[in-house]
Amino acid sequence: xxxxxxxxxxxxxxxxxxxxxxxxxxxxxxxxxxxxxxxxxxxxxxxxxxxxxxxxxxxxxxxxxxxxxxxxxxxxxxxxxxxxxxxxxxxxxxxxxxxxxxxxxxxxxxxxxxxxxxxxxxxxxxxxxxxxxxxxxx
Amino acid sequence: xxxxxxxxxxxxxxxxxxxxxxxxxxxxxxxxxxxxxxxxxxxxxxxxxxxxxxxxxxxxxxxxxxxxxxxxxxxxxxxxxxxxxxxxxxxxxxxxxxxxxxxxxxxxxxxxxxxxxxxxxxxxxxxxxxxxxxxxxx
Amino acid sequence: xxxxxxxxxxxxxxxxxxxxxxxxxxxxxxxxxxxxxxxxxxxxxxxxxxxxxxxxxxxxxxxxxxxxxxxxxxxxxxxxxxxxxxxxxxxxxxxxxxxxxxxxxxxxxxxxxxxxxxxxxxxxxxxxxxxxxxxxxx
Amino acid sequence: xxxxxxxxxxxxxxxxxxxxxxxxxxxxxxxxxxxxxxxxxxxxxxxxxxxxxxxxxxxxxxxxxxxxxxxxxxxxxxxxxxxxxxxxxxxxxxxxxxxxxxxxxxxxxxxxxxxxxxxxxxxxxxxxxxxxxxxxxx
DNA sequence: GTGGTCTAGACCACG
DNA sequence: GTGGTCTAGACCACG
Numbered sequence: 001x002x003x004x005x006x007x008x009x010x011x012x013x014x015x016x017x018x019x020x021x022x023x024x025x026x027x028x029x030x031x032x033x034x035x036x037x038x039x040x041x042x043x044x045x046x047x048x049x050x051x052x053x054x055x056x057x058x059x060x061x062x063x064x065x066x067x068x069x070x071x072x073x074x075x076x077x078x079x080x081x082x083x084x085x086x087x088x089x090x091x092x093x094x095x096x097x098x099x100x101x102x103x104x105x106x107x108x109x110x111x112x113x114x115x116x117x118x119x120x121x122x123x124x125x126x127x128x129x130x131x132x133x134x135x136x137x138x
Numbered sequence: 139x140x141x142x143x144x145x146x147x148x149x150x151x152x153x154x155x156x157x158x159x160x161x162x163x164x165x166x167x168x169x170x171x172x173x174x175x176x177x178x179x180x181x182x183x184x185x186x187x188x189x190x191x192x193x194x195x196x197x198x199x200x201x202x203x204x205x206x207x208x209x210x211x212x213x214x215x216x217x218x219x220x221x222x223x224x225x226x227x228x229x230x231x232x233x234x235x236x237x238x239x240x241x242x243x244x245x246x247x248x249x250x251x252x253x254x255x256x257x258x259x260x261x262x263x264x265x266x267x268x269x270x271x272x273x274x275x276x
Numbered sequence: 277x278x279x280x281x282x283x284x285x286x287x288x289x290x291x292x293x294x295x296x297x298x299x300x301x302x303x304x305x306x307x308x309x310x311x312x313x314x315x316x317x318x319x320x321x322x323x324x325x326x327x328x329x330x331x332x333x334x335x336x337x338x339x340x341x342x343x344x345x346x347x348x349x350x351x352x353x354x355x356x357x358x359x360x361x362x363x364x365x366x367x368x369x370x371x372x373x374x375x376x377x378x379x380x381x382x383x384x385x386x387x388x389x390x391x392x393x394x395x396x397x398x399x400x401x402x403x404x405x406x407x408x409x410x411x412x413x414x
Numbered sequence: 415x416x417x418x419x420x421x422x423x424x425x426x427x428x429x430x431x432x433x434x435x436x437x438x439x440x441x442x443x444x445x446x447x448x449x450x451x452x453x454x455x456x457x458x459x460x461x462x463x464x465x466x467x468x469x470x471x472x473x474x475x476x477x478x479x480x481x482x483x484x485x486x487x488x489x490x491x492x493x494x495x496x497x498x499x500x501x502x503x504x505x506x507x508x509x510x511x512x513x514x515x516x517x518x519x520x521x522x523x524x525x526x527x528x529x530x531x532x533x534x535x536x537x538x539x540x541x542x543x544x545x546x547x548x549x550x551x552x
Numbered sequence: 553g554t555g556g557t558c559t560a561g562a563c564c565a566c567g
Numbered sequence: 568g569t570g571g572t573c574t575a576g577a578c579c580a581c582g
Contacts, residue, residue: 012233013557020240027243039569050559055570063339065364066244069425072566072569076422082246083364088341088357089245093255095150096241100234101259102158105165106204107227108220111260115253117231121239122249146352149345149555151581188582288509289572296516303519315554326574331555342520348554348581358522365521369531371426372517376510377535378434381441382480383503384496387536391529393507397515398525425570427566464567 002031002038006047014049018057026066026077028125037067037075140169140176144185152187156195164204164215166263175205175213278307278314282323290325294333302342302353304401313343313351416445416452420461428463432471440480440491442539451481451489 004021006014025031037043040058044051058075061067065083067075084092104114142159144152163169175181178196182189196213199205203221205213222230242252280297282290301307313319316334320327334351337343341359343351360368380390418435420428439445451457454472458465472489475481479497481489498506518528 015557016237020237023240023244027240041569052560053558056557058570060339063336064244069570070422070566071425071427071571073422074569080246081364081367082361084245085358085361088359089247090255091357092245093238093242093247093252096234096238097256097259099154099158100231100238101256101263102161102165103234104231105260105263106161106202107222107230108218109227109231111257111264114231114260115256117228118235118239118253118256119249121235122243122252125239125243126249146346146349149347151347153581191582194582291572292513296513299516299520303516317554328575329573332572334555340520345555346581347556350554356522360521365523366531368521369514369518369523369528372510372514373532373535375430375434376507376514377532377539378437378441379510380507381536381539382437382478383498383506384494385503385507387533387540390507390536391532393504394511394515394529394532395525397511398519398528401515401519402525429566467567470567 004043004047006049014053015057015060018054019060022057022061023064023066024125027127029127031077033077033079035077037077039074142181142185144187152191153195153198156192157198160195160199161202161204162263165265167265169215171215171217173215175215177212280319280323282325290329291333291336294330295336298333298337299340299342300401303403305403307353309353309355311353313353315350418457418461420463428467429471429474432468433474436471436475437478437480438539441541443541445491447491447493449491451491453488 002022002025004018006017010017022031022037031037037058038046040051040054044054047054058067058069062069062075065078065081068078069075101114140160140163142156144155160169160175169175175196176184178189178192182192185192196205196207200207200213203216203219206216207213238252278298278301280294282293286293298307298313307313313334314322316327316330320330323330334343334345338345338351341354341357344354345351377390385393416436416439418432420431436445436451445451451472452460454465454468458468461468472481472483476483476489479492479495482492483489514528
């Protein structure tokens with residue numbers, strides 16, 4: 001069952017936290033293709049936030065091709081398909097890489113350490129079951 | 139002289155773009171300790187944006203210990219000092235690493251490629267003058 | 277100035293009508309790259325509909341890369357860039373072509389006539405200024 | 415025998431998918447005038463969907479003059495008759511042509527390509543039996 | 553003044 | 568019961 005954690009006292013919008021966590025769950029295989037997500041209302045009740053906020057998050061995920069909506073039935077993990085051109089994919093990650101590099105440099109985290117942190121995160125959500133990572137790693 | 143580029147057609151707030159670029163310039167040595175930044179008014183005129191926006195950016199940089207304000211004189215690159223504890227530094231980069239990893243995984247960029255992109259960015263702003271990189275990278 | 281017409285008594289959602297008309301205006305050059313769209317509130321007042329509906333439409337357009345948001349400034353026509361893979365583009369038009377063909381066949385519109393109708397529509401919104409179509413046409 | 419395929423993971427309502435496919439089958443001659451459609455219950459069992467959904471679809475088809483209901487006997491392909499005026503037919507296709515053209519233009523599919531896609535679809539369901547197309551295309 | 557986020561709540565479509 | 572659309576209105580961030 002999908003576990004979503006909302007952090008308040010944090011300026012990341014609620015809907016974005018949800019989007020991010022679902023993306024990770026899908027990308028890492030915790031949520032499988034075809035699997036149902038919690039209904040808008042159920043998740044809203046569970047997290048004690050407004051159903052519209054869940055709708056907004058789910059809507060974003062639909063538009064990014066991560067989940068599909070079946071009206072009256074619910075939302076389901078979409079089959080993997082490539083939506084964005086190579087250029088657009090690059091543009092999208094660069095928009096996130098640049099502030100990260102700026103912050104890391106400024107804060108005094110050295111290059112090795114940053115790459116190490118990211119590697120660890122990547123492995124944590126790798127498709128190979130997280131409790132059973134392959135030896136070779138990267 | 140500090141070269142700052144503002145991208146419009148982009149919803150990254152102006153003040154954040156300025157903060158990010160100054161941090162990079164300082165971290166990479168393009169701006170040296172003690173060096174003066176453009177005055178609030180000069181930069182505002184130059185970029186054709188509101189002086190309040192520059193003030194906001196410089197204020198954030200002061201709070202992060204990147205620059206110092208000298209009343210009546212201007213802003214200057216601060217001596218490097220560690221402000222944040224190891225834990226706080228980690229918390230700050232993680233806040234940026236997580237959405238990046240979520241997006242990259244979801245979009246279908248593979249781990250190697252992402253690490254490569256980041257390495258490239260890191261080198262671009264490495265302290266070794268960018269026009270004179272050491273041979274092997276690191 | 278952008279002219280948007282809302283048809284009520286019509287089951288096409290308001291936000292979708294807006295999205296469609298902006299896409300056409302941009303694709304045909306009636307709205308030029310960099311040009312500002314009416315503000316959310318101005319358009320809402322003008323069309324006498326809720327600002328949230330406009331926001332929804334503009335948000336969709338941003339996500340499809342048609343317009344960019346500049347917080348505090350407004351929305352502007354985005355530079356043209358290819359976002360979707362060839363496959364995704366095909367998938368998207370097919371989702372619209374199939375019901376059209378089904379309806380046309382069923383209703384008794386013959387193939388030539390349908391193609392003619394579509395040609396006419398395409399030309400109406402061609403980049404060549406609509407009042408000055410090139411001779412060669414199709 | 416009529417072959418109907420339901421796509422889930424797709425927000426096109428089930429009843430609409432059925433309507434569309436029956437229209438195509440009739441228009442292309444796969445279903446002949448007077449031929450019986452599967453009973454509501456049989457089709458519901460076959461597709462594993464609610465019989466109400468089939469009823470809704472068949473009801474729509476009756477209203478559009480595509481099939482006739484014979485109480486106690488079932489549904490049958492109706493003799494071809496023109497129901498809608500030329501103006502109404504035009505209005506109906508235009509409602510589908512406009513969003514298609516908007517999407518195609520916006521997405522960067524060029525006019526020739528779109529017309530080609532539609533031609534292909536039209537031929538796929540042409541009255542000439544699909545396994546025996548005339549030589550010259552149209 | 554501009555957009556961004558979130559809540560509250562209504563009414564509808566689908567199954 | 569499920570999602571979809573729309574309205575109303577609050578409060579915040581940016582400039």
